[in-house]
Structures are given as structure tokens and as C-alpha cells.
Amino acid sequence: MKISVLGNGRWGSFLAWYSSKIGHEVLIWGRGNSRNFHDLIKTRKNQYLTLQPEIKFTTSLNEAISHSDIVIISINSQYLRSLLKKVSKTNFYDKIFTLNMKGLEIDTGKRLTQIAKEELGVNLKVAAWVGPGHVQDFINGVPNCMVVSSDSPAITDFVISAFSSKLIRFYSNPDLIGTEIGAALKNVFGIAAGMLDGLNLTSLKGPLIARGPFEASRLIKYLGGNELSAYGLAHLGDYEATIFSKHSHNRTFGESFVTNKQFDYLAEGLSTLQSLNNMYIPEIELPIIESLNDIIIHKVDPLNTLNDLFMRPLKNEFY
Structure with a gap:
């Protein structure tokens, strides 16, 4: 099968490596003015992995789309709409797209598959592929489970069949809203975990793990999804990779924020938090x-705010 990967960062390069490893013909697309992409072409490696010699590269979006049976997109979620406007000018109509990224659009609060269908048409064949796992573990043969969701069971089954292996076991979830919202909020709670680490409140990660899915389930249900998805692989299942791992950009960002250290990598939870800040959700x-909104956007004291969060008035745990 022919796979095109749009994006060549940490996750995009892994997806190209993985797709090639399980036998697909892979082409990676990157921007012509990207220094990182040209370095990848020259060396075939980054700080995480070395790409197989059979993987090809292109700066032509037309070539990338026409090459593919499945188009994998793995970029900063805030650039998705602008990329898809360019994809809309190619012959994309019979392709299946998988969005291997997590987040919400800052200005609109829209999910990524919503953006894809707005730009490429309501009949677009698109799936969300998310869940736990770090590049550093996968390339060392450490397996994990992930989840695929779409509006079409046939598309979900096709994607799972194309990418299943002993390294990644896939589950399907028909609740696309719950999968996308859960995955996006997981990164937000990862920032909170990092803040607890930075403030020497690591023991409060237990309550964070317990209460986070409750909060996610409320928002998922409010937006029309199945609240049980908060307890699936896209959200709770991905907590270990986000809340505890040294590899998690979101956790590290939160720790860096409260300890006044510079952090130069993408933390998707930050843009998700900004998106939620722009949404009016008074009912839940x-x-x-x-609390994170107060700390990051309104610059209130993180130690007092997080202490207040866990010292709120007493209530029943489940009701």
C-alpha cells in the first residue's frame, strides 16, 4: 500500500518509519523552506530514529497526494486548516486521510476532523488515529495500543487493517467526538501534571488522574459525544505517556512554566487550553x-491556585 506522510516532526517521522517497517511504500512531504526537512533528507535521521533507505521525500504536495492510498497528517494542529486549503487544490478525492495529531483550533474550538471536512468536503474519508505511545519506546520494540475513530465503520476498519502489527494493537471507537476531545484534553491535563511536579506536589497526580476523566467526560457529553470515551485509549489510556513520562512535551512544559525555565518544543495542550478559553461553556x-486557564492565561499564582483546586468544598466522589 502507498502511504504519504504530511509532516516530518517527531511523530510524523516515526509514522513514516513505522509504515515502512510494516511493508508500505512511504513518501514523506515537507515544506521546501524547512531546514529540519532538508536535514532529514540529507541524513535520513533525527534525534529519535533513522529512516529506512526505501523511504522517499518530496516538497511537492501534488506528488504526495497523488502517490498515496492513505494520507497521514501529523503537524501542529493550528496549521491544519492552512495545509488543507493547499491539499484542496490537489486530486485528493479518492484518498483516505488519517489525522495523527491532537488538539482543537484556537479561534473556533473545532475538532480536527471538522476542519478537514470543512476544507475538503463533508464526504471526505477521514479518521482520527490517537492514543498512547512514545517514539522512543516504539523504535525500541516496546508495544502499545492505540485507537482509530471515524464517522464510517468501513474507513475505521480499513485504517486498522492497514496499520496493525505486533508493535501497535488497534481498537476502534465509533465516537469520533469523544476520541478527539479526549485526546486534546489529555494534553491539557499533562500540563497540570508537570506543574504539580515543578511545585513538588507530585503526590497530587493521583487525584488528577482520578478527576481528569470526570472533567473530560462532562465536556465530551456536552459536545454530543459518549462520555465513556473519556475512559478509553484516547484519554485515560494515554495518561501514563503524558502525566508521568519524561518524554512528554506537555508535562515538561507545565514543569518548566512553574519553575520559570525555557521550553522550546511544541506543547499541543497549550493551544487546546487557549481554544477552550475562547469557548463559552457555562453549563458544565x-x-x-x-485553574490552568487562570495560571497560564491570567497569570495567577500557580501554587495557590493548584492548592485551592484540590481543597475545594467537599462533595461526593461520583455524583
Whole structure:
């Protein structure tokens, strides 16, 4: 099968490596003015992995789309709409797209598959592929489980069949809203975990793990999804990779933020938090999100705010 990967960062380069490893013909697309992409072409490696010699590269979006049976997109979520406007000028109509990224559009609060269908048409064959796992573990043969969701069971099954291996076991979830919202919020709660680490409140990660999915389930249900998806692979299943791991950009960003250290990598939870800040959601209680919003956007004291979060008035755990 022919696979094109749009994006060549940490995750995009892994997806190209993985697709080639399981037998697909792979082409990676990157911007012509990207220094990182040209370095990848020259050396065939980055700080995480070395790409197989059979993987090819292109700066032509037309070539990348026409080459593919499946188009994998793995870029900063805030650049998705602008990229898809360019894809709309190619012959994309019979292709299947998988969005291997997590987040919400800052200005609109829209999910990534919503953006894809707005730009490429409501009949677009598109799936969200998310869940736990770090590049550093996968390339060393450490397996994990991930989840695929779409509006079409046939598309979900096709993607799972194309990419299943002993390294990644896939599950399907028909709740596309829950999968995308859960995956996006997981990164937000990862920032909170990093803040707890930086403030020497690591023991509070237990309550964060317990209460985070409750909060995610409320938002998923409010937006029309299945609240149980908060307890699946896209959200709770991905907590270990985000809340505890040294590899997590979101956790590291949160720790760096409260310790006043510079952090130069992408933390998708930050843009998701900004998106949630722009959404008007008065009907549901989102205390963790509101606390992070106060700390990051309104610059209130993180130690007092997080202490107040976990010292709120007493209530029943489940009701």
C-alpha cells in the first residue's frame, strides 16, 4: 500500500518509519523552506530514529497526494486548516486521510476532523488515529495500543487493517467526538501534571488522574459525544505517556512554566487550553481547565491556585 506522510516532526517521522517497517511504500512531504526537512533528507535521521533507505521525500504536495492510498497528517494542529486549503487544490478525492495529531483550533474550538471536512468536503474519508505511545519506546520494540475513530465503520476498519502489527494493537471507537476531545484534553491535563511536579506536589497526580476523566467526560457529553470515551485509549489510556513520562512535551512544559525555565518544543495542550478559553461553556463544571486557564492565561499564582483546586468544598466522589 502507498502511504504519504504530511509532516516530518517527531511523530510524523516515526509514522513514516513505522509504515515502512510494516511493508508500505512511504513518501514523506515537507515544506521546501524547512531546514529540519532538508536535514532529514540529507541524513535520513533525527534525534529519535533513522529512516529506512526505501523511504522517499518530496516538497511537492501534488506528488504526495497523488502517490498515496492513505494520507497521514501529523503537524501542529493550528496549521491544519492552512495545509488543507493547499491539499484542496490537489486530486485528493479518492484518498483516505488519517489525522495523527491532537488538539482543537484556537479561534473556533473545532475538532480536527471538522476542519478537514470543512476544507475538503463533508464526504471526505477521514479518521482520527490517537492514543498512547512514545517514539522512543516504539523504535525500541516496546508495544502499545492505540485507537482509530471515524464517522464510517468501513474507513475505521480499513485504517486498522492497514496499520496493525505486533508493535501497535488497534481498537476502534465509533465516537469520533469523544476520541478527539479526549485526546486534546489529555494534553491539557499533562500540563497540570508537570506543574504539580515543578511545585513538588507530585503526590497530587493521583487525584488528577482520578478527576481528569470526570472533567473530560462532562465536556465530551456536552459536545454530543459518549462520555465513556473519556475512559478509553484516547484519554485515560494515554495518561501514563503524558502525566508521568519524561518524554512528554506537555508535562515538561507545565514543569518548566512553574519553575520559570525555557521550553522550546511544541506543547499541543497549550493551544487546546487557549481554544477552550475562547469557548463559552457555562453549563458544565471544568475546575482543572479553569485553574490552568487562570495560571497560564491570567497569570495567577500557580501554587495557590493548584492548592485551592484540590481543597475545594467537599462533595461526593461520583455524583
